Amino acid sequence: MGKTYQKPEALSDQHTHYCPGCTHGVIHRLIAEIIDELDIRGRCVGVAPVGCAVLAYNYFVFDFQEAAHGRAPAVATGIKRVRPDLFVFTYQGDGDLASIGMGEIIHAANRGEKFTSIFVNNAIYGMTGGQMAPTTMPGQHTTTSPFGRDVEDVGMPLKMAELLAALQTPAYITRQAVIKPKYIVKAKKAIKKAFTYQLEKRCFSFVELISTCPTNWAMTPNESVKWAEDTLLSYYELGEYKTPESLSGGANAK
Amino acid sequence: MGKKVLMKGNEAIGEAAIRAGCLNYFAYPITPQSEVAEYLSHRMPEVGGVFLQAESEVAVAYMIYGAAGAGARVFTTSSSPGISLMSEGLSYIAGAQLPAVFVNIVRGGPGLGGILPSQGDYFQATKGGGHGDYHLLVMAPESVQEAADMMMRAFPLAEKYRNPVIILGDGLIGQMMEPVEFHDHLRTDPVNNNHWATNGMQFRNSSKPNIVKSLFLDPDELNENNLILKAKYERMKKEDILFEPYNMDGPYQKLIVSYGTMSRVCKTAIDNLKVKGIEVGMIRPQTLFPFPETAVFEAAAKESCKAVISIELSMGQMVEDVQRCVQGLRPVHWYGECGGNVPTPEKVMDVVTSL
Amino acid sequence: MALKHIIDVDRCKGCGLCVTICPKNVLEISDKVNTKGYFPVYQARAEDCIFCTKCCIMCPDVAITIVEENKQSAA
Numbered sequence: 167m168g169k170t171y172q173k174p175e176a177l178s179d180q181h182t183h184y185c186p187g188c189t190h191g192v193i194h195r196l197i198a199e200i201i202d203e204l205d206i207r208g209r210c211v212g213v214a215p216v217g218c219a220v221l222a223y224n225y226f227v228f229d230f231q232e233a234a235h236g237r238a239p240a241v242a243t244g245i246k247r248v249r250p251d252l253f254v255f256t257y258q259g260d261g262d263l264a265s266i267g268m269g270e271i272i273h274a275a276n277r278g279e280k281f282t283s284i285f286v287n288n289a290i291y292g293m294t295g296g297q298m299a300p301t302t303m304p305g306q307h308t309t310t311s312p313f314g315r316d317v318e319d320v321g322m323p324l325k326m327a328e329l330l331a332a333l334q335t336p337a338y339i340t341r342q343a344v345i346k347p348k349y350i351v352k353a354k355k356a357i358k359k360a361f362t363y364q365l366e367k368r369c370f371s372f373v374e375l376i377s378t379c380p381t382n383w384a385m386t387p388n389e390s391v392k393w394a395e396d397t398l399l400s401y402y403e404l405g406e407y408k409t410p411e412s413l414s415g416g417a418n419a420k
Numbered sequence: 421m422g423k424k425v426l427m428k429g430n431e432a433i434g435e436a437a438i439r440a441g442c443l444n445y446f447a448y449p450i451t452p453q454s455e456v457a458e459y460l461s462h463r464m465p466e467v468g469g470v471f472l473q474a475e476s477e478v479a480v481a482y483m484i485y486g487a488a489g490a491g492a493r494v495f496t497t498s499s500s501p502g503i504s505l506m507s508e509g510l511s512y513i514a515g516a517q518l519p520a521v522f523v524n525i526v527r528g529g530p531g532l533g534g535i536l537p538s539q540g541d542y543f544q545a546t547k548g549g550g551h552g553d554y555h556l557l558v559m560a561p562e563s564v565q566e567a568a569d570m571m572m573r574a575f576p577l578a579e580k581y582r583n584p585v586i587i588l589g590d591g592l593i594g595q596m597m598e599p600v601e602f603h604d605h606l607r608t609d610p611v612n613n614n615h616w617a618t619n620g621m622q623f624r625n626s627s628k629p630n631i632v633k634s635l636f637l638d639p640d641e642l643n644e645n646n647l648i649l650k651a652k653y654e655r656m657k658k659e660d661i662l663f664e665p666y667n668m669d670g671p672y673q674k675l676i677v678s679y680g681t682m683s684r685v686c687k688t689a690i691d692n693l694k695v696k697g698i699e700v701g702m703i704r705p706q707t708l709f710p711f712p713e714t715a716v717f718e719a720a721a722k723e724s725c726k727a728v729i730s731i732e733l734s735m736g737q738m739v740e741d742v743q744r745c746v747q748g749l750r751p752v753h754w755y756g757e758c759g760g761n762v763p764t765p766e767k768v769m770d771v772v773t774s775l
Numbered sequence: 776m777a778l779k780h781i782i783d784v785d786r787c788k789g790c791g792l793c794v795t796i797c798p799k800n801v802l803e804i805s806d807k808v809n810t811k812g813y814f815p816v817y818q819a820r821a822e823d824c825i826f827c828t829k830c831c832i833m834c835p836d837v838a839i840t841i842v843e844e845n846k847q848s849a850a
Contacts (some may be wrong), residue, residue, distance in 0.1 A: 168778050168826020171841040182836060186813065188788030191835030211490065214633075223631045229618035232491045232633035236510050237482035240474065244486025245618070247470045248444045248494065252620050273475035281720025290571075347796055347832045380790075387790040 187387020236267025239274035296382030331407035436571035442467030453525035481509020493615030511550030515634030519578035536760020672701035689768035786813035
């Protein structure tokens with residue numbers, strides 16, 4: 167009765183610099199587990215963002231490139247186009263992907279680039295110290311929205327999965343979460359599905375993952391999980407927004 | 421092919437890259453060099469190469485970064501405003517020590533400026549348009565033939581230094597047609613880059629990942645990385661300075677320093693003056709970085725030489741380097757025009773004789 | 776095959792997420808600080824552990840592994 171559980175090979179032994187309770191670590195582990203299960207470590211190239219995960223290359227045991235802020239999808243495009251036999255994924259936060267890098271992610275998705283983007287949405291800028299992100303919630307306090315995000319002033323938070331699902335090019339677009347085991351298990355399935363689509367050279371794949379940032383949310387890790395579940399998941403609905411099989415965008419969502 | 425063909429500069433640049441063994445091109449349209457992309461959009465598929473038009477020059481720079489980081493030969497072409505957008509990328513590519521070739525078919529600036537020839541990007545190219553301590557190896561062709569040759573030399577140079585190389589042409593060189601021959605002996609095989617490229621561990625049967633990055637949070641590490649870059653630039657100054665002396669044998673009283681399209685006009689002016697018994701010499705830098713410092717100093721130091729003048733299609737940029745090299749030995753002047761007007765030989769003759 | 780629940784004391788950052796999600800309420804935060812200055816988790820009621828791996832799935836730092844008794848894991 168019970169199961170064994172080991173650190174995946176594709177994950178290095180190095181302790182991460184992430185804050186206690188930060189679910190970046192969970193996502194790193196899921197990616198590494200899947201890379202082991204698909205046995206693709208030898209031809210894998212990760213593309214790290216500028217943000218908390220800028221040091222991701224220290225935590226994996228395969229080739230990595232570090233992109234400039236927001237440009238990971240362009241870097242991944244460059245790698246994948248010249249070496250389509252390599253397995254390429256970008257790992258980006260909400261400031262990186264949904265703010266400065268919006269142009270790159272939309273065009274990479276719209277071209278149907280055959281790599282996978284892992285999008286960590288924790289509704290805040292982590293590395294730079296808790297500023298407002300495009301995904302920061304209405305009324306959410308950050309170091310640059312001290313009175314709470316004012317949607318009259320800066321608009322509503324961006325829903326990346328829905329945004330990308332509206333593109334006509336076939337793709338796999340899903341939003342999952344990594345804040346509790348029941349979500350994490352589903353998130354792993356979704357990431358594996360995305361990676362498989364890439365291995366089959368089928369389409370661009372995008373996995374948005376609702377994640378926590380206890381330090382900059384000024385909450386304990388457990389309070390962060392609760393707030394994420396109550397507040398983030400009510401706005402950022404989980405589900406598959408698009409699969410290469412489905413023609414229209416949102417029709418088969420959730 | 422060993423024979424000459426009449427070709428537009430932009431297209432010759434594209435073809436030369438293929439002849440050099442570079443089959444990967446990412447670009448964005450911008451006048452006056454969109455013909456390179458148009459040409460390669462059908463030529464690259466013919467040779468099984470990669471052609472992609474990106475969403476912006478910013479994206480282009482990072483597609484170049486990714487492709488170069490994966491160990492592939494890769495290049496792009498653009499023009500002034502586009503190169504400005506790529507400047508952050510150039511800094512990253514230099515910082516991460518990646519070989520890549522860029523071409524700037526310079527147009528009038530600043531801002532949207534104009535679309536006619538200019539040399540107003542000299543500072544941007546030679547003093548580093550992006551942030552941090554880095555340099556580009558900068559070559560400046562005066563003809564379609566030289567642009568093709570420099571393109572073919574750019575790839576081995578980029579690989580020798582693991583540093584971006586940029587060819588500084590201009591609207592004239594890009595747009596005009598001239599006979600050109602592709603010197604296939606200039607083609608080289610790519611160097612082995614298994615020790616740094618992210619080309620997949622299994623393909624270099626290694627268990628050690630390669631990381632392409634420019635982040636060095638530890639000050640000693642970043643200083644170390646910058647010293648590595650500095651050593652490259654010192655080596656460039658020793659091994660890869662290129663310049664053409666013109667009419668330097670006679671007792672010239674005036675020395676011109678000029679490059680690219682402008683230097684061709686100066687050659688005609690020098691020839692015309694020589695017929696009139698007026699000797700004028702010229703140093704034509706073919707590499708703008710590394711700059712031919714010693715050559716300019718020695719040329720200025722010649723007994724007969726009384727004055728030096730930098731003639732460029734800008735408001736005076738290379739003149740600062742000329743002044744630096746002449747070290748006050750002779751008065752250094754400047755003449756230039758902007759906006760796309762290229763001074764005539766007669767104008768150059770007037771300017772030089774009136775010094 | 777008997778299983779062994781191992782907590783890497785110095786890898787744990789004491790975030791407490793595993794404590795909350797353990798279905799058998801086995802885990803607690805200890806009062807002994809680790810080398811990194813965190814108060815790591817420990818098995819307060821090890822006998823209640825059913826090796827369901829939920830804590831391993833939740834842990835952001837791969838601080839918890841479960842191995843077969845005889846094969847001591849390298850971690």
